[in-house]
Every structure is written in structure tokens, then in C-alpha cells.
Amino acid sequence: MRTEPVVHVTDLVKRYGGSRGGKTAVDGLDLVASPGITAVLGPNGAGKTTTIETCEGYRRPDSGTVRVLGLDPVTEAAALRPRIGVMLQSGGVYSGARADEMLRHVARLHAHPLDVDALIERLGLGSCGRTSYRRLSGGQQQRLALAMAVVGRPELVFLDEPTAGLDPQARRATWDLVRDLRADGVSVILTTHHMDEAEELADDVAIVDAGKVIAQGSPEQLCRGGAENTLRFTGRPGLDVASLLKALPADAAAAELTPGSYRVSGKVDPQLLATVTSWCAQHGVMPDRISVERHTLEDVFLELTGRELRG
Numbered sequence: 001m002r003t004e005p006v007v008h009v010t011d012l013v014k015r016y017g018g019s020r021g022g023k024t025a026v027d028g029l030d031l032v033a034s035p036g037i038t039a040v041l042g043p044n045g046a047g048k049t050t051t052i053e054t055c056e057g058y059r060r061p062d063s064g065t066v067r068v069l070g071l072d073p074v075t076e077a078a079a080l081r082p083r084i085g086v087m088l089q090s091g092g093v094y095s096g097a098r099a100d101e102m103l104r105h106v107a108r109l110h111a112h113p114l115d116v117d118a119l120i121e122r123l124g125l126g127s128c129g130r131t132s133y134r135r136l137s138g139g140q141q142q143r144l145a146l147a148m149a150v151v152g153r154p155e156l157v158f159l160d161e162p163t164a165g166l167d168p169q170a171r172r173a174t175w176d177l178v179r180d181l182r183a184d185g186v187s188v189i190l191t192t193h194h195m196d197e198a199e200e201l202a203d204d205v206a207i208v209d210a211g212k213v214i215a216q217g218s219p220e221q222l223c224r225g226g227a228e229n230t231l232r233f234t235g236r237p238g239l240d241v242a243s244l245l246k247a248l249p250a251d252a253a254a255a256e257l258t259p260g261s262y263r264v265s266g267k268v269d270p271q272l273l274a275t276v277t278s279w280c281a282q283h284g285v286m287p288d289r290i291s292v293e294r295h296t297l298e299d300v301f302l303e304l305t306g307r308e309l310r311g
């Protein structure tokens with residue numbers, strides 16, 4: 001079993017639109033992905049796709065180094081390409097081709113492909129094998145793109161938002177496929193906006209913000225880094241969070257996440273619960289709902305980036 005990193009990115013910088021007035025999409029990003037499943041999370045525009053496309057060899061770094069399976073994706077592309085699978089956000093498929101033809105074609109390019117019929121069945125594409133790519137629904141096109149990325153039995157697969165816009169069944173089928181890939185020894189780097197997807201699948205999570213990796217670890221490690229528990233309550237929007245904070249112990253934090261939805265984190269014990277409810281009573285607040293929950297990846301994400309995923 002491979003133990004060296006499947007992806008090793010050091011101090012990557014990538015700008016668009018020239019040095020003057022251009023946009024720095026990736027700004028000194030370091031990422032080490034070990035074998036297994038690595039999820040890359042970040043708000044819109046954080047630089048995830050740019051980083052992934054640089055690892056795939058589609059973009060040249062302005063500076064920094066990128067190694068994928070120990071190879072340079074630009075100068076050693078010929079050696080790397082047969083060993084990786086790539087699922088692009090925008091298909092990359094000839095629109096007149098039939099779904100099954102495309103998949104069989106890609107399978108023939110590889111020495112030890114997966115069984116095409118089984119894969120078609122697996123991803124629920126059985127009914128659309130003879131349909132041309134442009135006539136497939138968005139979700140079917142996406143599943144075909146996933147099938148094309150994995151059919152060659154690559155050592156490493158890049159999946160850019162593989163379940164965006166999929167219905168719940170197709171999402172589950174995609175998750176199962178990704179888990180099977182891992183069981184087969186295939187490593188996966190995936191970007192996602194779904195926290196539950198990262199928690200379900202990932203061995204390792206890298207959180208990217210403003211072109212840098214700002215935290216990395218297993219979902220458990222990242223969650224442990226925060227508070228043990230979180231208390232949430234809903235009430236009328238715009239409560240005086242600063243006043244609530246004054247009533248709480250010094251190491252607790254309080255925030256209004258979305259209008260009317262509040263989160264208190266820290267050492268959540270019966271005393272803290274009593275403090276929050278007594279503050280509510282003093283301020284004439286009747287919470288609709290109070291719950292005590294484990295600190296989730298989403299809490300960690302919001303704390304670190306200060307933003308909603310779709311923000």
C-alpha cells in the first residue's frame with residue numbers, strides 16, 4: 001500500500017488575468033493528501049477548482065510546486081494521465097455521442113477497466129445508454145462524467161463537486177461508489193459544498209479559504225478542535241448577542257448564524273443551559289427550539305471562514 005502522499009502541493013500561487021488588476025485565485029496554498037479520501041471544502045471562490053485543475057495538469061502554477069503520485073502534472077503529464085481519473089464540473093464529453101459508446105471508448109483506452117455494464121447499472125444509467133449525451137438530464141450527465149472518471153480503474157480520482165444537483169438516490173449511489181473505490185485502494189480527492197458528504201466519506205478534510213488551506217485533519221480531529229458541544233436555539237431575529245455573551249462563562253462563544261438561529265459553543269453543561277434559558281427569560285425571549293448537539297464540521301467551517309458554504 002502506498003504511504004507517500006498522492007498529492008503534494010507546496011506554496012502554490014495561481015493568478016488569473018495578469019499581474020496588474022488580476023485575481024489571485026490561489027495564494028500560497030499547501031496541501032498534502034495521503035492515500036484515502038480527501039475532501040476539499042471552502043466557500044465559493046476560495047480557489048478549490050483552480051487547485052484541483054492545477055493538480056490535473058490543466059493549469060500551470062504561477063509559482064510553487066505540485067506533485068501528483070510523485071509526478072509533475074504539466075511536465076510529466078504523459079506518465080500521469082493514465083494513472084488518474086478526472087471528473088470535470090462541465091462534462092467534457094462530445095455532446096452527440098451516446099452515453100454507453102463514450103464509456104466503452106474510455107474503458108478501451110485503459111489496460112484494466114471496470115466492467116462497463118456493471119458500472120452503468122450501478123450508477124442508474126441503464127435506461128440512458130443509447131441516448132446522446134446532450135439529451136441526458138443534468139444529473140445523468142453528471143453520473144456519466146463520474147463513470148468516465150473511474151472506469152479506467154485509476155490510482156487517484158479527482159471529483160469536483162460530484163453530487164452537486166443530484167437527487168438523494170443518485171447522491172447515495174455516488175457515495176457508495178466512492179467508498180468502493182477506496183476499498184479497492186483508489187484514492188479520491190473531492191471538492192464539495194456538502195458537509196454531510198465530507199463527514200460521511202472523507203478520511204481527511206482540507207478547508208480552503210481565500211486561496212489557502214486554513215485547516216486540515218480528519219473530521220473527528222477538526223471537530224475535536226472546537227467546543228465539545230454546541231447549544232442551539234431559535235428565537236426572534238436580532239437578539240443582543242453581546243449581552244448574552246456577557247452572561248456566559250469567559251470561554252463560551254455565541255453567534256446568530258442566520259436570522260433567528262443562535263449558537264452557543266463552549267463547555268455546554270447543565271449550568272450553561274440554565275444560564276442561556278435564564279438570559280432568555282430576562283429578555284422576554286421564548287425560544288422555539290433548544291438543542292444540544294455535537295460540534296459539527298459545519299460549525300468548524302463557519303468558525304474558521306465566518307461564512308456559509310453557499311455564501
Ligand SMILES: Nc1ncnc2c1ncn2[C@@H]1O[C@H](COP(=O)(O)OP(=O)(O)OP(=O)(O)O)[C@@H](O)[C@H]1O
Nearest residue numbers: 016017023025042043044045046047048049050051
Ligand atoms: N478562468 C478564470 N478567469 C478569471 N478568474 C477566475 C477564473 N477561474 C476562477 N477565477 C476566479 O478565481 C477565484 C477562485 O475560483 P475557483 O473556481 O478556483 O474557486 P472555487 O473554490 O472552486 O469556487 P466554487 O465553490 O464557487 O466552485 C474566484 O474569485 C474566481 O472568480
